[in-house]
Amino acid sequence: MLKIFKRFFLFTIAVSFFISCKGPAEEKCVISPEIKIDFTFSPLEDSIPALHTKKQLVSFFSRHEAMRDFFFNRKGYPDDSVFIDRLFKQFNHPSFDTLLIDTKKTFGDGSTLKEEFRQAFSNLKHYYPDFQPPQIETVITGLQTDLFVTDTLIIIGLDYYVGKAGKYRPNMYQYMLRRYEKNFIVPSALLLLGIDTRYNTTNMTDRTVLADMITYGKAYYFAKHMLPCSPDSIFIGYTSKEIEGAKVNQDMIWKRLVDDEALFATSQQMKQRYIGERPKTYEVGNECPGRIATWVGWQIVNEYMNRNPKVSLPELMEITDAQKIYKGSRYKPRAQE
Numbered sequence: 001m002l003k004i005f006k007r008f009f010l011f012t013i014a015v016s017f018f019i020s021c022k023g024p025a026e027e028k029c030v031i032s033p034e035i036k037i038d039f040t041f042s043p044l045e046d047s048i049p050a051l052h053t054k055k056q057l058v059s060f061f062s063r064h065e066a067m068r069d070f071f072f073n074r075k076g077y078p079d080d081s082v083f084i085d086r087l088f089k090q091f092n093h094p095s096f097d098t099l100l101i102d103t104k105k106t107f108g109d110g111s112t113l114k115e116e117f118r119q120a121f122s123n124l125k126h127y128y129p130d131f132q133p134p135q136i137e138t139v140i141t142g143l144q145t146d147l148f149v150t151d152t153l154i155i156i157g158l159d160y161y162v163g164k165a166g167k168y169r170p171n172m173y174q175y176m177l178r179r180y181e182k183n184f185i186v187p188s189a190l191l192l193l194g195i196d197t198r199y200n201t202t203n204m205t206d207r208t209v210l211a212d213m214i215t216y217g218k219a220y221y222f223a224k225h226m227l228p229c230s231p232d233s234i235f236i237g238y239t240s241k242e243i244e245g246a247k248v249n250q251d252m253i254w255k256r257l258v259d260d261e262a263l264f265a266t267s268q269q270m271k272q273r274y275i276g277e278r279p280k281t282y283e284v285g286n287e288c289p290g291r292i293a294t295w296v297g298w299q300i301v302n303e304y305m306n307r308n309p310k311v312s313l314p315e316l317m318e319i320t321d322a323q324k325i326y327k328g329s330r331y332k333p334r335a336q337e
Contacts, residue, residue: 031123031228031229032123032126032127032225032228034122035125037118037121038133039118039134039136040135040136041110041114041138042135042136042137042138043109043110043138045100045103045104045138045140045158047060047139048091048096048139048140049091049097049100051088051091054085054088057084057087057088058084064137066148066150066153066155067137067139067148070148071139071141071144071145071148071155071157072141072145090142090144095168096140096142099140099143099162099166102162102165102168105165106165106166106182107138110138113156113182113185114136116185116186116227117189119227120186120189120190120226120227121133123226123227123228124190124226127225127312127314128314134149134150134151134152134153134154135152135153135154136153136154136155136156137154137156138155138156138158139155139156139158140157140158140159141159142159143159143168143171145157146170146180147160147185147189147192149189149192149193151193151198154189156185156189160180161180161181161184162182163180163181164181173279176237178237183230183234184234184237187227187230187234187235190223190226191219191220191223191235193222193223194219194221194222195215195216195219200215200222201317201318201319201320202215203320203321206322208263208265208266209264209265209266209270209271209274209293210322210323210326211322212271212293212294212297213263213293213297214300214326215322216294217296217297217298217299217300217302218325220235220297220298221298221302221305221313221316222317223235225313236291236294236298238289238295239289242289245288246288246289249288252285253284253288253292253296253333254296254331254333256283256284257274262274274292275291276290277290278290299333301325303329303330303331304316304328304331308328
């Protein structure tokens with residue numbers, strides 16, 4: 001059964017990260033004991049270009065129903081005939097060959113990506129012994145879809161993540177586009193697992209900005225533990241300069257949230273201001289990155305765990321009371337000298 005269905009792009013609109021292992025002022029990453037783990041990794045990027053007839057395309061989708069229904073959005077078409085006709089034309093466009101070539105140059109045989117997932121799944125198994133890794137499929141879509149995550153299946157549109165070297169890029173703002181590089185794939189997938197209620201228990205009746213901040217903070221904390229040596233910027237999608245600016249100006253950011261009475265607000269307007277997808281949080285400053293309250297939520301969760309070392313990661317993820325984490329963190333940043 002598919003228990004999770006989210007695309008990373010939609011996740012970053014709704015929401016959209018612990019300490020990088022780099023830098024003299026930051027903590028070193030702590031790697032969990034490695035656990036041997038097996039999972040199915042299926043590179044399918046050569047499969048679609050090899051489909052020369054519509055009948056072959058139908059047969060391919062019959063073997064990959066989740067890819068058909070969710071990744072390629074079968075329900076978005078009036079009927080099967082229109083769906084197959086449209087995609088067959090798209091897959092046979094000359095630009096599709098260019099996407100395949102660029103994808104191959106970027107990802108090779110996929111072995112590096114597979115190893116990144118293996119390391120993340122090994123860590124996940126360490127914290128959650130009952131964890132069973134999902135099957136992974138990689139494909140190119142013609143820049144149609146980026147990432148699909150369930151508890152049993154992860155599908156990756158590799159052409160979305162080719163990066164600056166690709167001739168074709170997703171059509172989106174630059175501040176969002178920088179998250180579509182190959183090193184964002186595994187962190188993005190782990191964030192989607194970390195935000196899902198299967199791991200991240202939440203109080204669905206608490207609709208405050210603070211509740212959302214803590215939920216996202218827990219997700220970032222979760223993902224960071226699965227990839228402890230990945231820098232913070234890879235999780236939250238900020239530049240290194242933005243990360244440093246947020247740390248230096250943490251007191252000012254917090255003051256603005258308090259002065260704006262944002263923490264216990266429930267309005268969509270307030271959530272869009274501090275949590276929603278924006279290039280900047282102009283209410284704080286012209287250089288303050290968007291989604292800044294989610295970053296603050298991450299810092300609150302970090303402080304809570306620093307002050308409560310006996311709380312395990314799974315125990316943290318099961319806490320539904322956002323105020324318990326907030327109060328237990330005693331978070332109150334001060335101006336840096």
